[in-house]
Amino acid sequence: KSSLYMAPKNAKALRDITRKQETKEALYLYLLQKREESQIAYASTESNIKIIDPAYSLSKAPIGPDKKVVYLGAFLLGMIIPFFLIYTRNLLDTKIHTRKDLEKLIDVNPILGEIPAVSKKQTKTIVKNDHSVLAEALRILRANLDYMLKSTMDAKKPNNIVYITSSVSGEGKSFVSLNLS
Structure with a gap:
């Protein structure tokens, strides 16, 4: 008796599983078809690029910036930037640090x-x-x-x-x- 009562539930579960499997199979087949279409479209397109004149070089060495010029520029920037930072810091400083600073500001003697x-x-x-x-x-x-x-x-x-x-x-x-x- 109990297996008779369970038959409709098992049939319903089987239908649900079958429906999900068919949906996933249809989706998988659709994706396979689209992948093949995109591969065919990629293979059929021709490139519009033509090489007019091949590249040539006077020397076999790699082309790039001169290391001496780069090092010289880095050295000069390394010297100039701190100089300007220190100069502007001293220029914007309004405090009195030494006796000479005070003498520059006021004419009080002695x-x-x-x-x-x-x-x-x-x-x-x-x-x-x-x-x-x-x-x-x-x-x-x-x-x-x-x-x-x-x-x-x-x-x-x-x-x-x-x-x-x-x-x-x-x-x-x-x-x-x-x-x-």
């Missing part, structure tokens, strides 16, 4: 001294027996400032006021004023 850059780790105050470059620069600045103030001192104005200013924080206003006092 410049009393130069203080070297101080790292964050270095102490903020200079002790009495310190012989570092920074301590000597601050002593020179203090001596020049005292000399200038005494030479310009007026009998009517015995006290002089010195301003230490900057437009940006962190440039050392407190450091200089602390060590000049």
Whole structure:
């Protein structure tokens, strides 16, 4: 009895499989036919290209750029490009790096001294027996400032006021004023 009930289901599954197989077979035959048609069309077309005159060369060596010229050009570009980059970088630099840069910008004479850059780790105050470059620069600045103030001192104005200013924080206003006092 059970095989009788299964017969319609098996027949339906067989029809589905047969239908799929026939579809795939038809598609395969169609693709084979198109491939053969394209091969026939490719073989039947003639080339319109004709060789009028064969290529000739004066020498058997390969033709290409001269290596010496290429190396010379690369060397010159290697020298010129960094030169222009450095030149434009210096041209666009608006910072004051040296005493000469400051003297070019303003006509204030005299410049009393130069203080070297101080790292964050270095102490903020200079002790009495310190012989570092920074301590000597601050002593020179203090001596020049005292000399200038005494030479310009007026009998009517015995006290002089010195301003230490900057437009940006962190440039050392407190450091200089602390060590000049």
